[in-house]
Amino acid sequence: MSSDDVMQRARDRRALNDRLKALIVEGLGLPLDAGLIDDDQPLFGRGLELDSLDTLEIVSLVDENFGVYITDDDAYVFGSVNSIADFIEAATQK
Structure with a gap:
């Protein structure tokens, strides 16, 4: 791979990260x-303090x-x- x-x-x-x-x-x-x-800031807990409803919205945003x-297995x-x-890159390179 070249520079x-x-x-x-x-x-x-x-x-991608900015988007x-x-x-x-x-x-x-x-x-x-x-x-x-x-x-690398945590999205839940001490990070952005998101909750389970926010998870569903993020799933929707990524899908759209x-x-x-x-999926639930990809928590x-x-x-x-x-x-x-990382997940998006891996899924779109298949």
Whole structure:
């Protein structure tokens, strides 16, 4: 993989993470700027303090925007923006 490929992959990942953050903030009506969410910040508990209803909305947002459905077996995906992005990348590369 060339350095140009690596740089493009990094730009694509940054764009995916930024889009996910914007979708979460807008879709859940969170009173904060999407840019303030860290890629590895926990979404639940001490992180953004989301709840189980928010999980359903995120599932819907990911399905509508990326064509990727998150099942109950994929609950680990909700750890952070990075983990959701990893899941989307893996699902769309199949």
